[in-house]
Structures are given as C-alpha cells and as structure tokens.
Amino acid sequence: MMTQIQTLRGADRRIWLSLLFVFPLVFVRPLPAETQTIPDINWSAVEKEAGELLSQVVQIDTSNPPGNETAAARFWQNILTQEGIEARVYESEPGRGIIYGRLKGSGKKKALILLHHLDVVPADPAEWEFDPFGGVIKDGYVHGRGAIDCKGVSVVQFLALALLKRSGLRFERDIIFLGTGDEEVGGRKGAGWFVDTHFDLIADAEFLLTEGGGIRQRDGKRSYRVSVAEKAPCWIELKATGPAGHGASPTPETAVTRLIRALDKIRRHQTAFKVVPAVQAYFSALADSEDGETARHYRALEQALQDETFRKKFTAKPGHNALVRNTISLTVLNGSPKTNVVPASASAHLDCRLLPGEDPQQFIAQLKQVVDDPNIQFSTLLNFPSAASDPATPLFEAIRSVAARRDPHAPVLPSVLGGFTDTHYFREKGIISYGFSGLALAAEDARGVHGLNERMPLAALRDAVQVLLEVVLSIDAIPEEGGAHGS
Ligand SMILES: [Zn+2]
Known part of the structure; x- marks a missing residue:
C-alpha cells in the first residue's frame, strides 16, 4: 500500500516540478484575494491520491472505545514527514495519540489550524455491505467507518496542505494539521488534553477549520454551511x-x-x-x-x-x-x-x-x-459551555468568496450545529473556529455518518481539496514572486 502512494507522490512531484517552471512567470505580482487562483493541478491524480489515502486510514481501526488513535497518528506522521512537513505525535495516555504537524508560512499573520479527529464510532461488520475497516474502493466511493466522519476530512486537510507545500506558493500563515483522539466520546483525552497541556504549540493560531459544516446538496440546490456555534x-x-x-x-x-x-x-x-x-x-x-x-x-x-x-x-x-x-x-x-x-x-x-x-x-x-x-x-x-465564533472575519469572507466563485447562486449560511465537535475547546481559548470541511455531500451519503455503510464519493474528496485550498489561499496568501519556492 505504501509503495503505491509513494509512486503516486513521485509522479505528482514530477508534474509539480514542471509546473513550477511555468507558474512563477504567471504570478509575477501579488494578486488581490478575490482573483487568487490555484495553479493548474492534475486533479485526477489528486482524486486518486485522496482515495488511496482514505482507504489506508480507514483500515486503521480507531473505534472508540478504546480509540487506539496512536496508529493513525503515526500514519499521518509518516505521510507528513515524507512530504517534508514537520510532524510530531503526542499521547494523552498510552495508545491515545494526537498528530500535530505544521507547515510554515511567512509568519506575517497568525496561524490557521486544520482540525480533525482520528477516532471513529464502532461498526459491526455483520451489518455492513463492505467490511467497515476494509477500505474498499468501488464504483467511485471509498467505503468504511470514518470515510466521512472524520477520516475523509483529514485526507482533504492533508492534501490541501500538501498541495500548498508542493506548489511553492508563499502564504502568510503557518498551517497546523491537528488530528486528535477521543472526539466521539467528548474529546477529553484528545483535544481537551492537548489544549490543556500543549496550548503553547497552537497559541499563535487565530483561526480553525474543522468538521461540522460543508456544502449541502439537496434537490439539486447547493448551500454552504459554516457552523459558527x-x-x-x-x-x-x-x-x-x-x-x-x-x-x-x-x-x-x-x-x-x-x-x-x-x-x-x-x-x-x-x-x-x-x-x-x-x-x-x-x-x-x-x-x-x-x-x-x-x-x-x-x-x-x-x-x-x-x-x-x-x-x-x-x-x-x-x-x-x-x-x-x-x-x-x-x-x-x-x-x-x-x-x-x-x-x-x-x-x-x-x-x-x-x-x-x-x-x-x-x-x-x-x-x-x-x-x-x-x-x-x-x-x-x-x-461544557457552548461558545460561538463571530462570523465577521477574513476566514468567513474567504469561504464566501470561494462560494461566490464556484456556486454564484448558493447561499453561505452561518449555522448552529445541533450536535457538537471539539471546537468548543478552541473557542474557549479565543480561537475563531468554524465547522467547514469543504465536502459536498448528498443526503444519502451524509446518512452514513454514525450509521451503516458510511462511504465517501471520490469526486467529493477531490472537490473539497480544491475548495479548502482556495479558502486557505483566499484569506491573505500572496503568490510568490520570482520563482524561489518552498519554505
Ligand atoms: Zn466527527
């Protein structure tokens, strides 16, 4: 499995190296945020890479209880390290791992956290069409527990980060890739512990994006839902x-x-x-x-x-x-x-x-x-207390501008989530946190969350990477001048 990914990465890198000779010529001047465009990425290669990654991470059984998230944290540590992104694993207890990675920006602005959780709710194989921990890819879907909640989100976040790194574009904020455990039972041994004991690692963060919102597709209509409370x-x-x-x-x-x-x-x-x-x-x-x-x-x-x-x-x-x-x-x-x-x-x-x-x-x-x-x-x-985040921020505006470009008629709705995620740990510390994954899911796919036959469409994964990358670039990124790339 690992070899396949490495081969794909190698191919990707070659595409990127050739693109880098072209793009610095195009981006000679910083562009205003509204006109920021992403380089000509080979999206079918991204889709394939996303599917393979999700399949592998679904195969790491992190059913909570007991969680055993360290295996998934180590998986991401390897992947991030291969990509040249600094990554460390922390444990709140033996086996209860957390992955923390950081891609350096210019440091001119405060960091952005991309948060997901590594654990999943249990699944009984007898009730499923495919083995919930088999990571089967079939008919345009990755099947398995966590395909949407939240391993799909982690793959989208990782690829947005990786494409940013591979593109060599300069951006102002450090981007933190944070995968915590224990979310499905309240997060006290995951995000709660991390915020309590290692807040110094994220104290420079201003914004956070995580699950809990995305693009909703119902009856042919799309709406962007950004959960703010x-x-x-x-x-x-x-x-x-x-x-x-x-x-x-x-x-x-x-x-x-x-x-x-x-x-x-x-x-x-x-x-x-x-x-x-x-x-x-x-x-x-x-x-x-x-x-x-x-x-x-x-x-x-x-x-x-x-x-x-x-x-x-x-x-x-x-x-x-x-x-x-x-x-x-x-x-x-x-x-x-x-x-x-x-x-x-x-x-x-x-x-x-x-x-x-x-x-x-x-x-x-x-x-x-x-x-x-x-x-x-x-x-x-x-x-725990319910904390809300102000929707009047550059991050919310970035999501709005991406929505306006991609779906001019789709409303962007600041919404209140009936359920809860780990965001409250971060909101309580003053980090503006939104639930927005970039994933566009139809009702029949969304039903798999915490239910039977959870599955993720490959096309949704690919498009979400695009959306998230555009959002990150729209906050305040400045394209690189002169062609020197990477940090
Ligand atoms: Zn979740």
Missing part, C-alpha cells in the same frame, strides 16, 4: 433506588417503577422555544431562498413560532426543532440483568442538548422540578 451537551444520569427482592413477590414501589415514573414525566415535558441570535441569522439567510410566507416566518422566527400551524410544521423537522429549544433524548436504560430479580437500583441516561447561552445548572434544576421526587439522584456525565 454549537449546542452544548448536558448528559445526565438519573438513578433510582428501592428495595431489592424476588420478582415473584413484588413490592408496589421499586427502583424501576420510580425511575419509569420520573422518565415519563420528563418525556411529557415540553421545553420552551427560544430563538438565539445565531439561529435567527441562519434562518434569515435561508429566507432568501424561500418564498412568500415561509420567508416571512423565517425572518421573524420567534414570532412565527407562536403561530400554531407554522410551529407544527416547523417542529416536525427534528433538525429545525433542535435549533429552537433545549432537547432531551432518553437513551440508556439500566435495570435488572435478570427477569426474576428486582434490582436495588435502576438508572437512565438523558442526552440533553442546550442552546448557546443556556445555564446547565438551571436546566438541571428545572428537570428536578419536573421529576419532583427526592429519591431520584441526578448526576452530570458530560457538560
């Missing part, structure tokens, strides 16, 4: 206790009956509607491509939600509903392991997601009121 998880465990005993001679009140009563109250509880500014901004932008009444409602969402007909229609879409209220999902249930044993305790997990700006303590206090049973103990499993 996320809902915050507030994962709660509820525990009930009661007399243990034999199932043949039950008492009226047990841990299980108490728990079920509490959960039923929570199930019936309707959280209040609230339209935060980031969500209103998103729907206002969406309104531009809607007609008549819907557009009017989208432009004044808070008010529109008081209209029963609109509210019913709007909240029937789970994605929309999640953007205008705190949500509660009942997920884990634990009672007795045996049919004839009444357990002394029973527990449940709630996956609650809070809107930006919500106070988790207040939310939990409210749930306690709803349950109204001192026997039920609440404990927090995971929670």
Whole structure:
C-alpha cells in the first residue's frame, strides 16, 4: 500500500516540478484575494491520491472505545514527514495519540489550524455491505467507518496542505494539521488534553477549520454551511433506588417503577422555544431562498413560532426543532440483568442538548422540578459551555468568496450545529473556529455518518481539496514572486 502512494507522490512531484517552471512567470505580482487562483493541478491524480489515502486510514481501526488513535497518528506522521512537513505525535495516555504537524508560512499573520479527529464510532461488520475497516474502493466511493466522519476530512486537510507545500506558493500563515483522539466520546483525552497541556504549540493560531459544516446538496440546490456555534451537551444520569427482592413477590414501589415514573414525566415535558441570535441569522439567510410566507416566518422566527400551524410544521423537522429549544433524548436504560430479580437500583441516561447561552445548572434544576421526587439522584456525565465564533472575519469572507466563485447562486449560511465537535475547546481559548470541511455531500451519503455503510464519493474528496485550498489561499496568501519556492 505504501509503495503505491509513494509512486503516486513521485509522479505528482514530477508534474509539480514542471509546473513550477511555468507558474512563477504567471504570478509575477501579488494578486488581490478575490482573483487568487490555484495553479493548474492534475486533479485526477489528486482524486486518486485522496482515495488511496482514505482507504489506508480507514483500515486503521480507531473505534472508540478504546480509540487506539496512536496508529493513525503515526500514519499521518509518516505521510507528513515524507512530504517534508514537520510532524510530531503526542499521547494523552498510552495508545491515545494526537498528530500535530505544521507547515510554515511567512509568519506575517497568525496561524490557521486544520482540525480533525482520528477516532471513529464502532461498526459491526455483520451489518455492513463492505467490511467497515476494509477500505474498499468501488464504483467511485471509498467505503468504511470514518470515510466521512472524520477520516475523509483529514485526507482533504492533508492534501490541501500538501498541495500548498508542493506548489511553492508563499502564504502568510503557518498551517497546523491537528488530528486528535477521543472526539466521539467528548474529546477529553484528545483535544481537551492537548489544549490543556500543549496550548503553547497552537497559541499563535487565530483561526480553525474543522468538521461540522460543508456544502449541502439537496434537490439539486447547493448551500454552504459554516457552523459558527454549537449546542452544548448536558448528559445526565438519573438513578433510582428501592428495595431489592424476588420478582415473584413484588413490592408496589421499586427502583424501576420510580425511575419509569420520573422518565415519563420528563418525556411529557415540553421545553420552551427560544430563538438565539445565531439561529435567527441562519434562518434569515435561508429566507432568501424561500418564498412568500415561509420567508416571512423565517425572518421573524420567534414570532412565527407562536403561530400554531407554522410551529407544527416547523417542529416536525427534528433538525429545525433542535435549533429552537433545549432537547432531551432518553437513551440508556439500566435495570435488572435478570427477569426474576428486582434490582436495588435502576438508572437512565438523558442526552440533553442546550442552546448557546443556556445555564446547565438551571436546566438541571428545572428537570428536578419536573421529576419532583427526592429519591431520584441526578448526576452530570458530560457538560461544557457552548461558545460561538463571530462570523465577521477574513476566514468567513474567504469561504464566501470561494462560494461566490464556484456556486454564484448558493447561499453561505452561518449555522448552529445541533450536535457538537471539539471546537468548543478552541473557542474557549479565543480561537475563531468554524465547522467547514469543504465536502459536498448528498443526503444519502451524509446518512452514513454514525450509521451503516458510511462511504465517501471520490469526486467529493477531490472537490473539497480544491475548495479548502482556495479558502486557505483566499484569506491573505500572496503568490510568490520570482520563482524561489518552498519554505
Ligand atoms: Zn466527527
């Protein structure tokens, strides 16, 4: 496998060397950001390289738990080193690796981080059409767990970096390639640990791009979604206790009956509607491509939600509903392991997601009121504050300008993610972080994320590399003068 990649790289390098004799003549003067164009790259070779890389990285099983991300971190370290890019592996614990690479720019501007995660959610081969860790390339797709989330993103980020390096173009910002572990269970042993213990390595960064947004393709229409805020998880465990005993001679009140009563109250509880500014901004932008009444409602969402007909229609879409209220999902249930044993305790997990700006303590206090049973103990499993990033930055403008060039009619939407990524660790440190991978995925492919038969179209990989490279070059890159290349 490695030989194949090296051969491809060799071929690529030859193409690039020949291009370098041509391009310095073209780029004799710095061009303004809007007219920045990327050199004439052999995109079918890039597509092939992207597919091979993704296939290989999918074959490294980083199912979390346990993660074992070090193998993937070492893979990237080798690839980056071959490319002449400085790279180091860090571990939060044995096996829990993180890859950190840095491509030097002129240093005139602050660094840009390209963040992805190395771990994936588990996959059961018996349920999949192809082996989830086989890395099969077939009919224009790479198949396997992580093909989209997030190994596809890592390949796009790496190739954008590599093409920048190979092109010899000069750019102002250092670009940091950061792949962390543990994201799928909250990132505390990945991005959280790295930001806590090695922040000095990224302290010069101003911007960050990661998963969580991209180009959406629905019914032939495209829209660019840049996530600027996320809902915050507030994962709660509820525990009930009661007399243990034999199932043949039950008492009226047990841990299980108490728990079920509490959960039923929570199930019936309707959280209040609230339209935060980031969500209103998103729907206002969406309104531009809607007609008549819907557009009017989208432009004044808070008010529109008081209209029963609109509210019913709007909240029937789970994605929309999640953007205008705190949500509660009942997920884990634990009672007795045996049919004839009444357990002394029973527990449940709630996956609650809070809107930006919500106070988790207040939310939990409210749930306690709803349950109204001192026997039920609440404990927090995971929670962090929801931080948002300002959409008025040169990075957002760069994405907008790339979108305008590639898809003049596609809206660029600052959006709020219903789920969460590792961005909050970086946003909390003041790094402007956007979810935007550059990947354009159809609904049927996006469904594979955390589901069955995850797959990545090769063409989407290739185009995303193009998009990301254009974005990086559009922030403030200045083409090299005179032909000396590489740093
Ligand atoms: Zn992910």
